[in-house]
Amino acid sequence: MPARRRLDRGDLVTTALALVDQDGMAGLSIRRVAERHGASPMALYRYFPDKNGLDDAIAERLLSEVGLPEADGRAWYEQLRDLLEEVLAALRRHPHAVELVFTRILTSEPGLALAERVLALLADAGLSVERAAETGTQALCSLAALVLAEPGRAESREDEDSEAAARLKRASLLALSPRRYPHVVAAADALASCSSEDVFYRRGVDMIITGIRGMDPDPAPAAPASTGP
């Protein structure tokens, strides 16, 4: 892994993302990446302007792993579902890096390509340019939120025993007062961990698509007066 004399930017990003996958964001540092390449910390400043620049590069790498499906003739919502599922697959491969992606979609080439496709599909859906921008932002961020929210997700991979964590969480919920929190106690199992991650995510995408399809396309902002029964 450590390139001997000459450093390679791509290799550095690979190492950084691997570090995040292993130990979470807290495990990522310029010094640790440098160390893994047998270089001094300062060597990285030739390839990234600063720590934030390294974070940018990690987000870009993650987004570059999204396989954009070819546009085809199907309905916009079917194509959008496939697209969101591709994005979701990439996010799920790097759950600890998801928080980096939130604010970096429009500042990286692969993120822009993704945004372009989303906006195109929402235009097909009949949304105005402004509305498509708003809705697309919301859809992609809700998607990322699913990964951050997945019940039973561990903080870092070295926390290893995500099963043990889930059991502990379940126990703490079951220990609550059933008079005060009847629904929470009854749902302890489901709240502590997913019975099926795939079902959780499929339904999450469902909810997003359904939310978009079911909305008023472009209502008058405030007063519901002019058109009406």
Added chain:
Amino acid sequence: MPARRRLDRGDLVTTALALVDQDGMAGLSIRRVAERHGASPMALYRYFPDKNGLDDAIAERLLSEVGLPEADGRAWYEQLRDLLEEVLAALRRHPHAVELVFTRILTSEPGLALAERVLALLADAGLSVERAAETGTQALCSLAALVLAEPGRAESREDEDSEAAARLKRASLLALSPRRYPHVVAAADALASCSSEDVFYRRGVDMIITGIRGMDPDPAPAAPASTGP
């Protein structure tokens, strides 16, 4: 603000949240909170087990600011909308602390009270216990995602000129190739900043509620065979 001799846990949390509001999560440290109270950093360890414990307390404080509306006789989705709007108002008051809340709803008293109300309303909607847990998690996290995703949000309050940042972002999007990214370029204004935050958030809540209302209530997990056309 600094209590002289004896430290007060509540005051410490107030200071910590104020620090996050001012300078973002990067500006929060045990040492800075201690300094503002004229105390040594180690003094805080009497009140919080560690840094993560301080983060827990901040999240709890934020959630305690959510004004839970009284249950009334209206339809579940109307009550849920009001509830989500209350949560959103609290999150918007502390946008930089939102990321803390994501994983801490079920580990704080006010978060549990909130979860209880959400689950009760989703039970009214006819969802199974498991389904309500899943859907409630997704709804609350999509809500938090809205705040993280709001176009034109600044990184910290000391970044002051969030307008300048938006103008810069707009310019960078307008500089893109309109052949490669026609929809992105056309939507540059809307992507760089909200024309109206209130509209953005109202529609975000709409999308969440609509998504829940529009879903299959409890479909057979896989094969769509038994119940016909």
Added chain:
DNA sequence: ACCTGAACACCGTTCAAGT
């Protein structure tokens, strides 16, 4: 019980210097 001080192992980053 509550707080301090010194110390340790980490950060990101600047600056001057090496090849």
Added chain:
DNA sequence: ACCTGAACACCGTTCAAGT
């Protein structure tokens, strides 16, 4: 052009000690 080394201003946290 590319990398190093020493130094600075920060972290969280442990440990032994003060009142």
